[in-house]
Amino acid sequence: MMSEEQQEQLMRKRKGDGKRFEEEEERLDIVDLSGMSMDSLPRPCLNLTSICKLNLSNNNLQSIPESLTARLLNVVVLDVHSNQLKRLPNSIGCLSKLKTLNVSGNLLQSLPKTIENCRSLEELNANFNILTNLPESIGFDLIHMKKLSVNSNKLVFLPRSITHLTYLRVLDARLNCLRALPEDLENLINLQVLNVSQNFQYLESLPYSIGLLVSLVELDVSYNKIATLPDSIGCMKRLQKLSVEGNPLVSPPAEVFEQGLHAVKEYLGEKMNAGHRSPPKKKSWVGKLVKYGTFNAGHVMRGGSEHGEREGFIISEFRSIEGLASPRYTGMFSARRLFSPSR
Template sequence: MHDLVHDLATTLLGEEILDQSKQGYTGGSSCRFALLTDCSKPLESSTTSLAMLRALRFMDCRDCEVHGSAFCAANSLRVLDLSECLINKLPDSIGRMKQLRYINAPKIRDRMIPECITTLSKLRFLSLRGSCFILALPDSIGEIQDLVHLDLSGCSGIEELPESFGDLKSLEHLDFANCQDVIGVSQCLARFTKLQYLNLSNCENVGQLPKALGSLTELQYLNLSNSSYLSGNELDEAEFLGSLTKLKYLNLSAGGQELLDIRRLPEALGSLTELKYLNLSDQCRLRKLPTSFGNLCNLVHLDLSRCFYLRDVSAALNGLTKLQYLDLYGCSSGAHAMEGLQEVFGNLSELRHLNFGAIYRSFLYPDEINVLYLDEINVLLERICTLTNLEYLNLSQNDTMSSIPETLCNIKKLHTLDLSGCQSLHRLPDF
């Protein structure tokens, strides 16, 4: 596929592309895009007209330390991609490249970013992801006022943000994933009114849930998984989240951490009618979903796995007819929670992925209770077998389940069936 893309680009752009990975490469005087394989030596002006060069990417240089002379002479660069280089230190010479709009420089091994990067007033995209050795951002980071995309995911050494960070008012994409110790984000949020993407997953010290989050009305992606924003009972009353009406992705997973367990979700959740992805996995204390949950009629992906005490699941799912992915693994308040699912499954004709594992387990109920639910299990399985679009079905750890209906063979698209841990199973369909 890479060769096809390269050949197409060469056909369209001709001598405007310089690709050192190809034998017999040449560069014309009008070369604008360069794909180079050595980031340790100066870019030769004899190879191409450096004044014309607009985009530069180094490929397969992970064992080669990047040197400032490899690109600093190309003063007209708009795009600099160092994602496949070994970056011990981001060269100070980068501050002379005043036309830069895009810098991709992950996994920097130095403790500091050169202050001169803040003089790149036209910079719109900056990715420093995975730079776990960086201890701080430049004090004047806020001077890059046109910055739209900032990826600091995995920069786990950063603790405090500079005061000027809140001046980045043009930000639309902000990623702090896995910055466990970072603080000060909440104080800036109210100023980031253009944000469309915010990832604070695994930010364990980011503070308590701020009302300022409700002012980010352009948000489409919000990931708070394992974030300290989920701690305490603040989310219970966070009705201001209902103002995030453009949200399409929401992750509130607790990751098995008890301190992040949500006891209740705000009724305002039902206002997020554009939501397509919702992850509530590992919310062990969550017992009931909001009555407004059925308003989420555009949900495609719903993860309720290991919500052990969740009840009235069928009532919450009623009306979510666009679901393609549904994970109910371990919702083992079990038979009570699953009452009425026969009818619900009849309306989920778009389902592709269904995880129904560890729902009916013998240790949860006395034997006499288990017997009462055998008929219900069979009826429910028959209903599941009418979901003809299913491609993945997990029925594992249901150790009271004794048989699988013959109608399972009607699911022609099914490619994965997990029956592990079904100890009472004695009969399978004739596949």
């Protein structure tokens, strides 16, 4: 419960005097209850549907009532960072206009699946929690997301659906337990900053698709267990910053990194091109048949040899398939003739 002093602070924050307090509440759009050491929320005495921004950060809140969240129908910004929250209310899915959600610095182990209904969400900050996973289909519904920050958690994998966040510009997943990144990262066509550093002994490789992030400017993969960078990074024309320290890198070698980012991209580009060179043409199966004397109907003289050794089958001029199928040539391709031993 709130003390009398906290009640007075609340009154001042709402910028009302004793006589006009209720009138002020009716047209209130922004409510700031941050830093008031609240253990629980006061009983709302204002029209919750009029709030567009609610700040409950830096308190001691352990829960948010379902009934309160369900009535914040017009809230655009909700900030509850630095509390003691162990869960978010399922009714958060009612916030269809919510664009910014800050739940960092709490004790959240998961996010409610209903968060997928916040289809206007553009920025989600869930840093410094104990998240072990994200909703599996989060990327299918939150299609307007521009910034996703989930650093300093216990995430093992990122859901594959995040590759559908085509408006995403910043993805911060450092300081987790990531063992791999999703494939198909090339779908994140607007991603500019990707930070998956400090997953330490867990992250050992990067997907090839990471080099196909056409808008990426900054890539931080430092302090992982990566030995080889994908050759596709050589294609990243807009990349300006690459951080790889703290990895047991073998390719590219250290002397290449000492020459700067341009040298790294050039090295990887040349390596990729070398790997995509056309393989040598396979010898024709006809040649094998000739070698083993399967085609033995014709004779060619070697350098005017008197012995007339057989080298291969020859048709001196072009003939249509109809012509070759005539009685004159049918016997030439019979199974008995083709596979009979050489005489």
